[in-house]
Every structure is written in C-alpha cells, then in structure tokens.
Amino acid sequence: MKNYTSIHDIDNLHSWIEDAKALKANPLKHVTLGQHKTIGLLFFNSSLRTRLSTQKAALNLGMNPIVMNVSGDAWGIEFGDGTVMNGNTAEHIKEAAAVVSQYCDIIAVRAFPTLTDKTLDESEHVINAFIKYASVPIVNMESATGHPLQGFTDAITISEFAKKAKPKVVLSWAPHVKALPHAVANSFVQAMQKMDVEFVITNPEGYNLNPEITGNTPITHNQEETFKNADFVYVKNWSSYSDYGKILNTDPNWMITKAKLGDAKFMHCLPVRRNVIVEDAVLDSDSSIVIQQANNRTYAAQLVLKKILERSP
Numbered sequence: 001m002k003n004y005t006s007i008h009d010i011d012n013l014h015s016w017i018e019d020a021k022a023l024k025a026n027p028l029k030h031v032t033l034g035q036h037k038t039i040g041l042l043f044f045n046s047s048l049r050t051r052l053s054t055q056k057a058a059l060n061l062g063m064n065p066i067v068m069n070v071s072g073d074a075w076g077i078e079f080g081d082g083t084v085m086n087g088n089t090a091e092h093i094k095e096a097a098a099v100v101s102q103y104c105d106i107i108a109v110r111a112f113p114t115l116t117d118k119t120l121d122e123s124e125h126v127i128n129a130f131i132k133y134a135s136v137p138i139v140n141m142e143s144a145t146g147h148p149l150q151g152f153t154d155a156i157t158i159s160e161f162a163k164k165a166k167p168k169v170v171l172s173w174a175p176h177v178k179a180l181p182h183a184v185a186n187s188f189v190q191a192m193q194k195m196d197v198e199f200v201i202t203n204p205e206g207y208n209l210n211p212e213i214t215g216n217t218p219i220t221h222n223q224e225e226t227f228k229n230a231d232f233v234y235v236k237n238w239s240s241y242s243d244y245g246k247i248l249n250t251d252p253n254w255m256i257t258k259a260k261l262g263d264a265k266f267m268h269c270l271p272v273r274r275n276v277i278v279e280d281a282v283l284d285s286d287s288s289i290v291i292q293q294a295n296n297r298t299y300a301a302q303l304v305l306k307k308i309l310e311r312s313p
C-alpha cells in the first residue's frame with residue numbers, strides 16, 4: 001500500500017482489525033520502525049481527534065510529526081491548472097506538494113468539501129493533487145467524500161464490542177444546525193459493507209447518501225422501527241446529497257434518545273452537539289462508547305502508517 005485514501009485501500013479488513021488490536025495491546029512494539037522519518041500533517045480544516053491521534057500514532061512508531069494549519073498559516077494554495085495567479089492564491093500545489101515532500105516521508109492531508117460544487121468535491125481535487133505532485137505517500141485525514149481513518153476505527157470498535165457473530169448495525173442520520181459533509185457516513189458505509197454485520201441505514205426523505213456508495217445496503221425512513229434489535233447505533237448528520245449540501249430537515253424527533261436506543265451501543269465520530277444530535281442521557285451512560293471509539297483512532301492510524309513505512313525504502 002503506497003497511499004491510504006479510501007476504505008478500499010484495506011485489502012483484508014478482518015486481518016487489519018486484528019493487527020490494530022495487536023498494536024493497541026503493545027503500542028511501542030515497532031517504536032524503531034519510523035526512526036529518522038518525518039510525517040507532515042497538513043490541515044486545511046479544524047480537528048481535535050485526527051490531529052492528536054495521528055501524531056500519537058506516528059510517535060508510537062518513532063516518527064517525527066510536523067503539523068501545519070495550512071489554511072491559516074501557509075500561503076494560499078492554487079489547485080487550478082494553468083491559472084493566472086493574480087488573485088488570492090500565492091503558491092501552486094505543484095510546488096507546495098513537491099516542497100513538502102523534501103521535508104516529509106509521509107504527508108497526511110485534511111481537506112473538507114465545498115458542499116456547493118458537487119463535481120469539484122467528487123473529483124477530490126485536493127487529495128488527488130497531493131497524490132499527483134508529492135513524491136511521498138499520502139494519507140487521507142478526511143477528504144471531500146471520505147474519512148477512511150475514522151471508518152477503519154469504527155470497524156475496530158464494533159469488532160471489540162460485538163457480543164454476537166453477526167451484530168445488527170444501524171447508521172442513523174440525526175439533526176444538526178449546520179450543513180455537514182458526507183465523508184464520515186460514506187466511509188462508515190464502506191467499512192460495514194466489508195464486515196460480517198446486518199447493516200441498515202436510516203435517514204429522512206431527501207437524505208439518501210450517494211447511491212454509488214450505499215449500493216445494496218437497505219435504507220429506511222423509519223428510525224424507531226429500524227432501531228429494533230440493533231446492537232450498535234452509529235449516528236451522524238450529513239447534508240442532502242441529492243439537493244447537494246442543503247439542509248432539508250431539522251426535525252428534532254430524529255435526535256437519539258435513551259428510550260429509542262434501547263440496549264444498543266451508541267457510536268459517533270465526534271465532535272457531537274449534545275441535545276441536538278443526541279441527548280445527554282445517552283452520552284452520559286454506559287451505552288455510549290464514543291470515548292473508546294476515539295481512543296481507537298490512534299491504533300487505526302498507527303496500523304496505516306506502519307503498513308506504509310514497511311513498504312517504504
């Protein structure tokens with residue numbers, strides 16, 4: 001594996017999960033693997049978990065992490081080919097990616113979608129430009145359409161907490177005050193499609209995710225009915241895909257409550273808005289495994305970096 005940009009880069013999810021659990025049991029076992037190697041973490045958008053867990057993962061492998069808030073601290077980067085750069089952008093991605101490659105052995109990038117230009121977002125122009133113009137491996141720390149470090153983490157967490165061979169997993173939309181990307185939901189869908197689980201998505205009318213990603217996964221519009229017998233309820237807001245980037249529904253009846261959740265475990269990638277997405281009573285109970293889920297971000301990232309380092313010269 002050269003780059004990690006999608007859940008589809010995982011060749012065998014079951015063995016990756018077992019490998020990540022082994023790293024979790026002995027995080028410093030490979031502490032010399034990344035010695036004298038540097039990872040550059042480039043953030044075009046905010047982060048808490050991804051920023052800290054990916055640094056921790058790199059440190060556990062003996063790497064030196066360098067972190068940059070690109071949008072705030074770097075020169076404005078131009079991605080257009082042949083652009084006359086007489087506007088706000090001062091540096092082209094051709095030079096920027098090539099230069100960062102001189103300092104770093106791996107580059108990890110976070111770049112959210114516009115949610116206004118579906119074609120541009122689906123072209124994944126930022127992460128693909130880094131792949132094209134950098135000379136080192138690229139890791140996706142959440143792009144326009146995917147968050148594969150999160151999706152892999154979620155698979156590890158479900159594997160850890162599952163009490164039966166084929167648990168029922170529900171991905172549920174919940175309301176939010178802002179228009180949010182589809183990336184987390186997309187990667188979760190792709191991860192669950194690779195796992196031995198009974199997987200259902202529930203969301204309001206107008207909120208079906210990209211059908212090329214959901215494929216044959218069942219989609220319902222009746223949340224409470226779908227939650228019956230669920231072992232895991234994974235909750236996320238996303239904006240409309242068909243009416244791209246729009247908020248069509250803010251119905252608080254879609255918020256997750258303790259009564260609706262039943263005996264299922266509650267999962268969310270975080271950050272989560274309390275009493276908008278989910279009521280306090282859920283997050284403050286043993287039903288919530290969001291902290292254990294966030295902890296697994298380190299080992300998901302660590303396995304990805306380990307696999308890249310093992311094939312690097």
Ligand code: CP
Pocket residue numbers: 046047048049050051142150269270271
């Ligand atoms: N879940 C997640 O990616 O969190 P951050 O946005 O804080 O990195």
